[in-house]
Amino acid sequence: MSPKKLQDKTMTKQERLKLMEEIQFFKDIEGQELDKMAENEDNFLHYKEGDYIIQQGETDTPIYILLKGKAIVTRNQNPNSELAKLKYGAVFGTVSMTENALRQTNVIARNDVVVFRIEKSMVQSFDAGTNKVFCRLRKGVLIERLEGLTLVVADLKAEIALLTIEGGEEENAGFDWDL
Numbered sequence: 001m002s003p004k005k006l007q008d009k010t011m012t013k014q015e016r017l018k019l020m021e022e023i024q025f026f027k028d029i030e031g032q033e034l035d036k037m038a039e040n041e042d043n044f045l046h047y048k049e050g051d052y053i054i055q056q057g058e059t060d061t062p063i064y065i066l067l068k069g070k071a072i073v074t075r076n077q078n079p080n081s082e083l084a085k086l087k088y089g090a091v092f093g094t095v096s097m098t099e100n101a102l103r104q105t106n107v108i109a110r111n112d113v114v115v116f117r118i119e120k121s122m123v124q125s126f127d128a129g130t131n132k133v134f135c136r137l138r139k140g141v142l143i144e145r146l147e148g149l150t151l152v153v154a155d156l157k158a159e160i161a162l163l164t165i166e167g168g169e170e171e172n173a174g175f176d177w178d179l
Contacts, residue, residue, distance in 0.1 A: 019116075020037065020067070028137065033127065043119075046112070048113075049110060051109045053113065054105065058102065061093075061096045062093055062120075063093045063097050064107070064116065065089070065090070066086055066092075066115055067116055068088065068112070070086065071086040071109050071110055072086065072108050073086065073106065074106045079106075086107065091137075094138050097120060
């Protein structure tokens with residue numbers, strides 16, 4: 001499902017700028033550069049409930065920032081399982097831009113959603129200072145996500161260990177939990 005470009009009559013530049021200024025990701029970006037980003041309405045996309053913002057396997061590389069609405073993250077291998085719930089201010093798609101990798105997940109709109117799309121060409125047009133800030137922000141998002149995953153893995157490992165003890169060592173003989 002393709003995104004619908006917001007028309008000026010739907011959202012003015014001032015409204016777009018206001019949405020961006022309220023999101024933490026944009027807080028360190030200079031006003032003039034932020035104003036320039038808000039100028040281009042093509043970077044503001046609208047999705048309806050059920051629309052795919054990102055589809056697993058795609059080769060596109062934009063980063064998205066959720067300005068309005070909610071979305072979920074799924075994988076084709078288990079489409080009924082929500083891997084994450086995204087809300088206002090969420091940044092997603094960072095790995096594909098960094099690594100030119102295939103999209104590993106789907107991001108699906110849960111209601112009416114507005115996202116800001118950051119293409120590689122936009123990043124390349126940033127002045128040196130903004131580019132440095134953007135790279136730091138993107139790195140922060142990746143680190144935060146990695147730390148979150150580390151906690152999830154640690155919790156799962158503890159639960160599995162507990163189940164192993166409760167289930168008896170004989171049932172799990174030969175399985176190395178420290179792989």
